[in-house]
Amino acid sequence: MRREAQRNFDVVIVGGGLTGASLAVALASLPFKVALVEAAPPPSSAPAWDERTLALNLASRRIFENLGLWDVLRSMAEPIQATHISERGRLGVARFTAEEAGEEALGYNLPVRVIGDALWQRLQATENVTVFCPARVTAVAHTESGVDLEIEAPGETHPPHPVHLAARLVVAADGARSILRTLLNIGAEEHDYGQTAIVGAVRTERPHRGVAYERFTPDGPVALLPRPLPYCALIWTVPTASAGEILSDSDTGFLERLQNVFGHRLGRFLETGRRQGCPLSRVMSDALTAPRVILAGNAAQTLHPVAAQGFNLGLRDVATVAELLTEARDPGAPELLHEYATRRVHDRQRVSGFTDRLVRIFSNTVPGLRGARHLGLLALDLLPPVKAAVLRQNLGYGDATPSLVRHVE
Numbered sequence: 001m002r003r004e005a006q007r008n009f010d011v012v013i014v015g016g017g018l019t020g021a022s023l024a025v026a027l028a029s030l031p032f033k034v035a036l037v038e039a040a041p042p043p044s045s046a047p048a049w050d051e052r053t054l055a056l057n058l059a060s061r062r063i064f065e066n067l068g069l070w071d072v073l074r075s076m077a078e079p080i081q082a083t084h085i086s087e088r089g090r091l092g093v094a095r096f097t098a099e100e101a102g103e104e105a106l107g108y109n110l111p112v113r114v115i116g117d118a119l120w121q122r123l124q125a126t127e128n129v130t131v132f133c134p135a136r137v138t139a140v141a142h143t144e145s146g147v148d149l150e151i152e153a154p155g156e157t158h159p160p161h162p163v164h165l166a167a168r169l170v171v172a173a174d175g176a177r178s179i180l181r182t183l184l185n186i187g188a189e190e191h192d193y194g195q196t197a198i199v200g201a202v203r204t205e206r207p208h209r210g211v212a213y214e215r216f217t218p219d220g221p222v223a224l225l226p227r228p229l230p231y232c233a234l235i236w237t238v239p240t241a242s243a244g245e246i247l248s249d250s251d252t253g254f255l256e257r258l259q260n261v262f263g264h265r266l267g268r269f270l271e272t273g274r275r276q277g278c279p280l281s282r283v284m285s286d287a288l289t290a291p292r293v294i295l296a297g298n299a300a301q302t303l304h305p306v307a308a309q310g311f312n313l314g315l316r317d318v319a320t321v322a323e324l325l326t327e328a329r330d331p332g333a334p335e336l337l338h339e340y341a342t343r344r345v346h347d348r349q350r351v352s353g354f355t356d357r358l359v360r361i362f363s364n365t366v367p368g369l370r371g372a373r374h375l376g377l378l379a380l381d382l383l384p385p386v387k388a389a390v391l392r393q394n395l396g397y398g399d400a401t402p403s404l405v406r407h408v409e
Contacts, residue, residue, distance in 0.1 A: 009035045009130070011331050012149060012167035014137055015174030016040075018054075018112070019297030019314045021119035023171060025067050026322035026404070028126040032331060035165055036129060037151055039136040039174075042120050045113055050201035050273020053233040054115065055080065055212070055225055055308040057107045059396025059405045060315045066404045069118050076114045078226045079105035081210030083394075088217045088261065096391050106395065107308075109212070109225045109233060138162065140170075140183045146332060147292050169332035171321065172295045173314075176283045176302035184293060187286040192279075193359060195220050196243035197305055198236040200275040201227060202258070205267025208232055214307070215262055220359070221306050222262050232266070234258075235305055243277045280304055282356055288341040288348075292332035294321060301348055303355045312396050313351050319402035320344055326403075343402075354393065 011027060013020045016038025024036045045051065056064070056077070064070045083106060085094040098105050123129055135153035139162075142148075149165045156163050172180040181188065202224070213224040220237025227233050236258065238246055246257060255269040262269075283302040285295050297314030320343050325331050396405065 006148075006164040006166055007035075007130075008166045009033045010167070011035070011169045011171065011325070012037065012147075012165050013171045013173055014149070014180045015172065015178075015297070015299065016131070016133055017173065017175065017297075018115055018119065018311060019318060020171070020173035021116070021123060022063075022067070022315060023173060023296065023318045023321060024129050024131075025069070025119055025122050025126070026318055027325060028122075028129055030322075030325055032128070032325065034129045035167070036123070036131045036133070037135050037137060037149070037153075037165075038131070038133040041134050043113065043116060047111070047113070048273070049227075049231055052112045052199055052276075053109050053201075053225065053227065054112055054311055055107050055109045057308075057312045057394060057396040058103060058105075059401070060312045061108060063315055063319050063402075063404045067122075069122065072118045073108075073110060073114060077108035077110040078228060079210055080107040080109060080212045080226055081105055083212045083214065084265075085214045086216070088215060088263075096394070101391055101395065103395075105210075106212075109227060132156065132163070135163075137174075137179055137183065140180065142291055167332075168292065168330060170293045172293060172299040173297045174299055176281075176298045178285075178295070178299035180293075181285060181295065181299055184290050186290060186295070189282075189284045189286065191282045191356075193281060193304060194240050195237050195280045195304075195359075196240045197278045197280055198234070198238060198243065198246060198275055199278060200234045201231050201273045202234050202255070202269050203230050203271035204232055205230075205270055206265075208266060213262075213265065216358075217261055219261075222258070223305075223308070224262070224266065225308075230270075234272075236261075237280065237304075237306070240279060247275055247277050282352070284352060288344055289337040291334075292337075294337060294340055296321060300344075301352055303352055304359050306355050306358050307394065309351050309355050313347065316347060316396065316402060316405070317344060319404035322404060323402045350393070 010032035012035045013023055014037050016036050027034050082097040132153045135151045137149055137151050139150035146168045147170045150162045153163050172178050174180055207229055208226045210226050215222045219239055223235040225233040251272050254272055259269050285300050288295050288300055296317035303310040324336050
């Protein structure tokens with residue numbers, strides 16, 4: 001690697017999406033010099049009723065509270081007061097409520113744009129985080145004292161040439177197709193579900209009353225999440241072979257298909273917004289660390305959207321990194337990396353296994369299994385110990401809960 005104009009940092013975060021930007025904000029108050037490298041320019045989308053949303057569980061809300069962002073996010077967050085889980089063609093239903101959890105809400109649904117804007121506005125006001133955007137990593141190499149990154153950052157140098165960053169710790173938060181993971185030769189196990197998530201929003205005849213619906217079908221789950229009335233966010237999982245036809249259908253045809261699959265719990269579907277398709281696969285990195293490198297968020301694990309666990313799991317990665325660095329002298333010390341992997345392994349395995357089993361079990365058309373699924377939903381609703389365990393997981397609480405989750409400053 002060439003060494004011209006090398007800039008030294010304690011921590012370099014590769015990937016400025018929601019996970020990477022959240023980590024940069026979490027580290028801003030620590031005595032470290034931090035850089036954030038993001039390939040895409042910050043989005044400039046205007047508010048829309050059909051924009052993409054994310055469901056945050058209670059643990060994620062507490063993390064954003066501790067980062068001082070929840071007051072900004074709260075005004076756009078639609079509370080999830082209850083969940084309703086069912087299977088098409090069966091009577092078994094599992095229900096969870098905020099009241100039985102002793103909370104004001106089970107979670108909150110809010111636009112991705114709102115979270116991203118809040119994070120980037122905070123970063124712009126932060127002195128010890130240097131943002132390279134748009135910029136992409138083109139090479140990486142280990143040295144005796146850290147990691148060197150070569151990045152292409154238009155506008156950083158005149159005439160343009162690669163910029164070199166030296167870091168004591170690098171955090172890969174650059175998504176399921178992580179460039180950094182590839183450059184470091186860290187393998188990943190990938191399973192293509194053969195499914196595509198159709199993401200959008202619909203207007204319903206009846207009010208959702210704060211209920212998030214998840215309805216399983218042999219083709220995949222249909223989720224409707226609360227948005228400001230009279231709308232719901234939609235995540236409809238369909239076979240990839242059928243996705244193109246469904247996406248190109250007329251609004252009327254699309255709503256008829258959806259009505260047939262979901263039923264009439266919210267009355268008739270009256271309007272649909274923009275629709276986009278996202279192919280679904282499970283990607284599990286072979287390792288959570290490498291020498292002076294940590295993987296977080298989708299770079300570490302990318303999950304099926306069923307039960308809305310992916311970003312919430314990645315945010316707990318962020319909280320764990322931030323907690324470990326709070327008392328660290330050397331942010332990339334081997335013992336720190338080992339502790340990160342140790343703390344995250346159980347949560348990662350538990351949540352990724354849970355979502356994968358849900359998809360495989362409820363997408364299986366073996367006749368005898370349908371009865372077992374029906375009994376499983378009934379047990380989930382009627383057996384308190386089972387229900388309590390699943391509720392605790394869905395709220396985002398695990399065995400090794402990071403301090404950003406446990407305490408609100």
